[in-house]
Amino acid sequence: MSLTERARAEVERLILDGALSPGERLNEVALAARLGLSRGPLREALRALERDGLVAPGPAGQGTTVRRMEAEDLAENYDMRALLQGFTCARLAGAVTPRDLSDLRVRVAVMEQAIGAGDADAYYAANIAFHDAMLVAARHRRSAAIYRGLLKETHLTRMRVLRNAANMRESNAEHAAMLDAIAAGYVVRARAMGEAHVAGGRRRWLDALSRGT
Structure with missing residues (x-):
């Protein structure tokens, strides 16, 4: 499993387990440290999770958030x-x-x-x-x-x-x-x-x- 795949699986697990709440802003520095990964694979993972509909772009200039389903x-x-x-x-x-x-x-x-x-x-x-x-x-x-x-x-x-x-x-x-x-x-x-x-x-x-x- 590549570092990007590992990051994607870990972030997805955190979202599905409720450890990351809908609407929560994802701090890349803190999240990368939590997962023991660099920010490069994490960014790639977040882009993939955005395509999956689990995360979404935050307000302008504010990174990524866990998607809130309306x-x-x-x-x-x-x-x-x-x-x-x-x-x-x-x-x-x-x-x-x-x-x-x-x-x-x-x-x-x-x-x-x-x-x-x-x-x-x-x-x-x-x-x-x-x-x-x-x-x-x-x-x-x-x-x-x-x-x-x-x-x-x-x-x-x-x-x-x-x-x-x-x-x-x-x-x-x-x-x-x-x-x-x-x-x-x-x-x-x-x-x-x-x-x-x-x-x-x-x-x-x-x-x-x-x-x-």
């Missing part, structure tokens, strides 16, 4: 993810292997166990792994890359929303519905279930927004 940005993100989730489910309905389907069902069961244990962190981690496994099983690199980028943009928002037990139960029921349609080979229904899952996520986000949580 409500309009989040709404558009949900719109795009709905299309891609529907596409992924439809593709799987036409060609999922028994092994991949079994693996996905096990992942739904793991999420159900996390819900029963009241472990929101475990549920969220299993949720991320489930969706990534779907992308891998669908075997479409371009859509997978775009979808993963969209997920990163909304990481903190989705993590907050999915700390609610009712939201976790509803979300996992949608996962099961997607897999039922995929297993039956119902391409149209699978697409609809995939889009409905992301639409459900959007509704849960708006509900949380209205409650100020």
Whole structure:
């Protein structure tokens, strides 16, 4: 791994873990020292993260900040993810292997166990792994890359929303519905279930927004 790749991975981790907050200005000198790197690789990493939508240029002459997702940005993100989730489910309905389907069902069961244990962190981690496994099983690199980028943009928002037990139960029921349609080979229904899952996520986000949580 090059120094630039290492810097990119470390800064991305800090953002996704919440150690660097949305809207926070990134002091290159301090951040480079924190990571044990020179400013050259860090600047290259920040440019790459800007392309990924995780950081943004600050006010004139004030460097880079962690991107703050406004409500309009989040709404558009949900719109795009709905299309891609529907596409992924439809593709799987036409060609999922028994092994991949079994693996996905096990992942739904793991999420159900996390819900029963009241472990929101475990549920969220299993949720991320489930969706990534779907992308891998669908075997479409371009859509997978775009979808993963969209997920990163909304990481903190989705993590907050999915700390609610009712939201976790509803979300996992949608996962099961997607897999039922995929297993039956119902391409149209699978697409609809995939889009409905992301639409459900959007509704849960708006509900949380209205409650100020």
